[in-house]
Amino acid sequence: MNNVLDAIPAEHRAVIIDELARLEPAMLTELRATKEPSSEQTRAVVDVLITEMMNNLGPDWRPNERGQAIEKAIGAYYSAWPTNE
Numbered sequence: 001m002n003n004v005l006d007a008i009p010a011e012h013r014a015v016i017i018d019e020l021a022r023l024e025p026a027m028l029t030e031l032r033a034t035k036e037p038s039s040e041q042t043r044a045v046v047d048v049l050i051t052e053m054m055n056n057l058g059p060d061w062r063p064n065e066r067g068q069a070i071e072k073a074i075g076a077y078y079s080a081w082p083t084n085e
Helices: 010-023 025-032 039-054 065-080
Strands: none
Touching: 010 025, 010 039, 010 065, 025 039, 039 065
């Protein structure tokens, strides 16, 4: 494992990278240069992903396909990097 993102399965890593590249490229750069995320980095990543998941809810308040992918990516991130918060 070379960086934070390498600990996340490829399918979910791709979603995280896509969202961070679009919305928080500086955070993506930080994660690529870090072996273990800080609590602040984890909060920032998850905040971005949750916001985007909420932006991908359908009229019935259920995530559309992209929202589901983001939801799964959040779970994969927490599986790789659990927090005590």
